[in-house]
Amino acid sequence: MSSEDPLFDYTLRLGDSCIVLAQRISEWVGHAPILEEDIGIANIALDLVGQGRLWLDLAGEIEGQGRDADALAYHRDAGAYRNHLLTEQPNGDFGQTIMRQFLFDAWYLPLLKGLSQSNDSRVAAIAEKAAKEASYHHARHTDLVISLGDGTEESHDRMQAALDVLWPYTGEMLTADKIDGTLCEAGTAPDLAGIEQVWNDHVSKTLTAATLTQPESNFMQSGGKAGRHSEHLGFLLAEMQFLQRAYPDAVW
């Protein structure tokens, strides 16, 4: 196996999305609107770091160049990252953070359920474990989107604004490229068309319950899966990779 293997890029997408998202929500720890949210957000970051490590270790194994999760997380620049653009978007207010998590979970959970049926037993094992955690995240963020959307006028307006900002970053997760297609045909990954349907159902039901309006624009950003990122990722990685870069011979 090698980095030519489509599964290398595919597992990087999953691992990088988890790690970048964990990095983003870690920024909230100690600064959340209420103590229970400090605990909740740290808990979710912890789950995502754990899942990110599993996906990246597997990516390293597939690549076969001796790189582990840390080598991949800390020693690649933005162009080599394969996370979805949604995950690297700035936190905004707490509502925007919750909306970003909700839109991500709505894709990630059904994907994990599909991947747990993968013909690659390593992929299936990670997906099965991750799905248990992701289903809790999915339920929590769905509840929060409904409560805040159907809360006060201010909370409603903030959630609508968050949805409008983040909406163009959702298309990329649901649109299959060559790698998705190849792995789907091989029985390693589920068909994204099926995931899109589940995503649409869940998102539209939740937004209705939250009294929020789904944006009409069909314009979607893309590029994260191919390593073309927004300006935000470079700063995120500069912070995350600082110690590894500044002390290259060190052990931690």
Place this chain on the structure above:
Amino acid sequence: MYAQMVKTDTTSVKTREEMSAEERAFQDRVDADIKIEAKDWMPENYRKTLIRQISQHAHSEIVGQLPEANWLTRAPTLERKAILLAKIQDEAGHGLYLYCAAETLGVSRDELTEQLLTGKAKYSSIFNYPTLTWADVGTIGWLVDGAAIMNQVPLQRCSFGPYSRAMIRVCKEESFHQRQGYDALMKMCLKGTAAQKAMCQDAFNRWWWPSLMMFGPPDKESVHSAQSMAWKIKLNSNDELRQKFVDQTVPQAEYLGLEIPDPNLSWNEERGHYDFGEIDWSELFSVVRGDGPCNRERLAARRKAWDDGAWFREGLMAHAEKKSARKDTQKNAA
């Protein structure tokens, strides 16, 4: 730990003769190591002192998230990031059940939060120091959590039931925190580069004295201790715990190859303890007064979190009310 210089509102400890019948019966229970529960009769000053002590402890856990979270996004490996996340999450959890323990005494969490944010309530002086390098994170685990355990282990036996039970749970997690801190330093000091070792020594130099101050002023100046000890909400004196901490920590520092930043530190064969230099108490009093390196930033960060989060809390409350109103309407229709 994280409770320092807790006021007791008493000038001296009452003799048995000075006590009312209720106070005598209360003191007898305390002396017999029978736990006082929230609904039991207790002297008003006992209740007030406990609220101060427990809430100060809770506030310390909450503010204590900040110096460590400062390095969350820069943790050097994914494993260290996960460990640090778990640790900070534990601290917030400690805050949560300590607030619950305080609430059993008839005060609400919102009132206590208000006291923290207005500066009326204190939190431990230690969290007003900056975390300047990654080695500070390990050093906090080792020294700060180490000092906290020193104080909290005896508090598991304190007279107030809800507090003592909270301490049992807290202590289990704190000892994991101390070990992870020391583990991070072992890696850097024993297997790391010269630059890493220097980073650890620098962190140790900065945290050593503030850690010793965590135990509070010297016994001869500790005006509220006698009453708290009679009530068994403080079980050892400040100096006693400080000495125990120094005796435990010096060999650990030596194992790491770190130099103690105290030229007067030496083993006293006769006492069977380490002698150590004079602590700069003016620094402690200044930090407690609000003039430490990070007091203003820490409080500002907590205030910002609270103020910026108002719409979020209000939104959730409004939704909960709508939901229950809808339920009532459905019930009435049925």
